[in-house]
Amino acid sequence: MNGARLSGPVDPPPSRNGRAELMFPGTSEMARRMRGHPWPRTPMGDPSTWPTSLRTACRICLTSRFPMIVWWGPELRFLYNDAYLPLLGSKHPALAKRGDEVWTEIWHTIGPMLESVMASGEATWSEDLLLATNRHGYWEETYWTYSYSPLHDDDGAVRGVFTAVSETTERVIGERRLAVLQDLGAQAGRARTVTEACELVADVLERSGQDVPFAAIYLRHPENGEPVLAATSPRGATVAPRPGGPGDWPVRQVLLAEEPVTMTDVAERFGELPSGGWRTPPTQAMVLPLAGETGGRTVGAIVLAAGAGRVLDEAYESFLSLVARQTAALVNAAVAYQLQQRRAEELTELDRAKTAFFSNISHEFRTPLTLIMGPVQELRGALAGADERVREDLEVVHRNGLRLGKLVNTLLDFSRIEAGRMQARYEPVDLSAATTELASVFRSAVDKAGLAFEVDCPPLPEPVHLDRGMWEKVVLNLLSNALKFTFDGSIRVAAHAEESHAVVTVADTGIGVAKDELPRLFERFHRIESARSRSNEGSGIGLALVRELIGLHGGTITADSVEGEGTTFTIRLPFGREHLPDDALVPAVGTEAVSATAAPFVEEALRWLPGDDTEAPRWAAAETFGGDVTGSPRPAAGEAAPARVLIADDNADMRDYLTRLLGPHYEITVVTDGQAALEAVRAGAPDLLVSDVMMPRLDGLQLVAALRADPRTAGVPVLLLSARAGQEASIEGLDAGADDYLVKPFSAAELLARVRANVELARMRSRHARWRTAIMESLQEAFFVTDETGAVIEINAAFTDILGYGPEGLPYTPLHPWWPHEAEDPQAHRMVAALFAQLVTEGRGSGMLPLTHRDGHRVWVAVTFNDVADPETGLRRMVGTLRDVTAEHYRVQRETALAALSMRVSQADSLRDALSGALEELRGVWHARRVLAAVWSDRDEPALTSTTSGPRWHDLPERLRRALTGLRERPPLSPVADEPGGAGVALEHPDGMLALWVDLGRNRPFTAEDQTLLALLAGHLGQGLHRAHQLDQQRETAVALQRAILGPSHLPGGFAVRYEPATRPLEVGGDWYDIVPLAGDHVGLVVGDCVGHGVQAAAVMGQLRSACRALLLQEAGPAHVLTALDRFAAFVPGALCTTVFCGRLDTVTGRLVYSSAGHLPGILALPGGGVELLSEGRSTPLGVRLGRPRPEAECVLPARSTLMLYTDGLVERRRRPISEGIDRAGSAIQDGRGTAIEDLASHVMSLLEPAAGFNDDVAVLLYRRPAPLEVTFPAESAQLAPVRTALRDWLGRCELSALVTQNVLVSAGEACANAIEHGSGYDAGQSIRLRAVVTADDLRVTVTDTGRWKPPRPEAGRHRGRGIALMRALMDEVVIDRGTAGTTVDMQTRIS
């Protein structure tokens, strides 16, 4: 506002009213209020002082029809428009109040948002924000969508917030309620019981606590109609009314009135119900009736509490009534479902009872029938020649038995169809031919009845798939029916094709059927009463059966009839086979004679006709329940040998009966119980086993189970016979694995048909099996099948070929006989065991295994296996193949071993290494305990090499020594494996015969292949050893040459040299040293380093060395020598960049003139300590700059100093500066300056050699001056003076003090005098040797005489006797060694 004042209005202010009208335009309530507001008294001040933005905002606010607010100033004063009034509710009027006072209850939410806009100047947007407001006197759930935008003053500072707001409460809540209803709707069809329905509703409402915090569903008790609580939401909520309160939910009242009740005293009645997330529990609720199905009474009532966040208004009520309606719908659906379910169950039960009844009666009839018909048949045979009356009576009994049997069979068929157990086999049939044939059966009966019989069945365009047995029944039933009801006229059978159908009609001119009866003609057990017929016989199920049978064929049958004129049955059967189940289709079996089924029909028909005394047709006897079978079952096509049938029955009569029935057609074996049957089957599988169920020892079901459990007998077809009726019994039998099941009593034909079918099926199966076997056998690879335990249950011929085990030994249970023996070859055993474990556990895998053939030899096989489920039994099976890879295995093994052996031998440095390496390889090939080689050279005792450390010949067991010695006698390379646990072979070694012994350890087999391999390896070893031997010799020659090239074999005194080539085994390289004696006391010193290693570098080195030597001998100075070498190097390939240190040394004075061609500096260790580097006189390596004069430097080597020249191999280390190496070398020499020069050389080399050896050529030259003095002189006293002169001279070069010089001189003189005394005068020509050596701090004199010791003569010692005392006095250490060959006096003195 300061800003406002400062800026001030420029224009003159308009009149107050006009100004206010301009500021707060319009006629709205809020405009009016604002105009009348006493602004100047508020913190907002006079509107005329307001910034433009505020004024503009006010105008927008007031003229907008959207709810808007302006918050202004630090206190966020509240300005709003008319549209905002409903949102503000009872808070209005609140003009220019502080924001936090207007919206106190939501300030915790919106306050910070407003502040943030004020602070940051950034707008916000909130959508459907839930704010609990209290604007109507109660706490209310409200939703808002609004934006906060900053309002700036004229200076751009944020001074207020502009808000456009819309309340979305209705929409948000509406959507939410709709979701609840949708959720309820989605439950439709899920509940199967009323309780479930109520629980589903409760679940939904529990998820919708905001709208329905509490609910209770009451259902009428099905009997007394009283309400019973079915579910609550939330689950387990208490619903007990408060004691002393107004009471419980008015459920009964609602049920009675069927009207909803709204309650506002919920809290008084029940206290605190679940609040559904609101701050306060519900106070209002509705109790609503749950309407029943249309016209039905209410099924219950539902209590729905209203959430405290909303007032229970009309919208809320309508929502709750929709909830109630949905609930009712769900409950009613469940009721309906339950009702339907109960009806279905009742029907099913009815059906089941009926089927059981049919099944039962048919079986009940069949049992006595068997007992009647069997004996009758016997009697007919036995009484063939008996009295006529008796025979006639018997025929009567027989015929009626047949009739009863037919009736029972029909009933049984029916019950089978009912139970869905009718097993049809549809084959393509020439319908016309089959029908004609069937019709012909009836011709005699029709003729006899005096009726015309027309059969008009021309060939049809395509076959019809029929079950012949069923079709027979259809046609015979229809014909029988026609004959029964036709007294005049004709019976006509016709067939023709009609588009996709074959049509067969059976028409008669009989009595016809009344129109109203027609619809029920095919109804079961429906008989047309009082119809005239030839017989009153009939069960009323014939036509019903016909319709069922045709239905099974996918066809239809209709009847047309005119009463008194006749009836026509029309059958339509579709062509093709798509309408039939695939598994019931069979290929055409061929034409078949009319089966035995026809007989009872015709016999029965004939019986209806007058004067029936005709013989039954001949084939009629085929339908019997016992006795001879005159009709011949068609033999299986193409079978020459009769099938073998095994009969198992404990009842002798039944055995006989079955034997008689089946005997003519099959080869019969009879046993009396299941156990015997099992044994018989195992002895030789029959084509079919016919077994009774009830038997002692092992009953039929157990027998089947036992057969099926054994892979060898699992395929034997079994036909079970049982007296037990009913579906369950047969299912039990089939479950056990029987192929077919026949319930006693059975007709002979039925038995024969079943037996025939099963035999054929079995033969077909065995054809499959044979085909499968043929494929298996034709496989090149061995094939096997194991069960889940890993037992091998099936193999092919290749398997037998590879492992020697045939099918006769099946099953092969683990551990299989071809496993390597654990004790003999544990490693192989482990390999097999590991893969076998994989077979059993994982079922798939592959690998290469060592197995043992039946005859004992080792076979390597590649095996692969996979698991499969047996399609018939569902059992887990592993199917695998084996391939014999023995040859391949040994070839690979041989090649690997040979390669390894060759490598070892070729890498060897020497013959010795070659042999010991080869033995290691051999040990690896056989995992041997050890491998020994004995070589007989010219010595008596062989030289032994072993993979174990150092056994000597005499340490070996006697037996082994004998075996090794024995090998010498054998021709080379012929292995011997007579000894257990080992094998040997002899071969030629360069030094003599070598006997090789592979010690396998205990009991390990050494196979023929192993022997071959041993011979092969021994042969290669022999060759390898000879090669190594040749290499050895070549190498020796090369080394000799190398040494010759390297430098003088005899070094001048004071020098020591070392050479170490980088390339092994050849000891040649590119580094060299040379020491060239020159005129006077001068010596040429050279150390050089050619680029590269090996022979090529050595060749270059040799040339440079010779050239250098020649140049030095020409008395050229070092610089001159190197300049000349520059030119020389230009002509020698590979000589460029050679580095050389060349020096010319005066050994007397120690003056050294030198020049370096890029070589490392010489190191000089001074006698008093300290190191100097000879780093002057340096220039480039050889050949780099031709014709340039080289510099020369000069220095003097002090007496007793040590000089070292070297090549970089000595001091260079990877990743270390070379100066470090030079320092190390300097320290090494300095430390060793008191050591004799030769020892110092060894010391330096070993000290500087890296752990892994030098990786570059190394040449080292060491010199210490003066060189040791060596004087040899005759043992004469006259020699003393010259020797003394020489010694004094040398001592002078050592630069010692006068005292030390004198002491050494006197001591040496005494020693020499002693030596002369010993040697002179006795043996002329004896000589004395004096040697003097100096180091930095030590001087040593040795005097050796060769005279034989003689006691001193008294006269000779006239002037002597004090010599030794004098030596000891003058020297630090004196050792006198008087040996038989002479005396050595060794004297030493320190000189520092």
Place this chain on the structure above:
Amino acid sequence: MTSPLSLAASRRIDGRPVLVVTGEIDMSNADAFDAALTRSAADGDRLVVDLGAVGYLDSAGLAVLFAHGARIELIVNPVLAPVVTFSGLPEVVPVHGPAPGADSV
């Protein structure tokens, strides 16, 4: 061949006999040295044996000196001094340092 040695007998200013030895005394000429000493010991005074110009004296020479110990005095130079001292000769023979101006070896 013997080691170089010259023996010159004379008298000093005070009239005492002196044997001046020059060269080296070792086993090869010890006998000659002995003879010269014997010859020179004529009167009652001790013979002065001047070894100031001797560069080498070994045990053979010392033996000769010990033999004539009772009648000689010695003059030695620093080179010979240690040998003479280690031998114990000063216990029986008066030993003097070199005369001033005498040559030292």
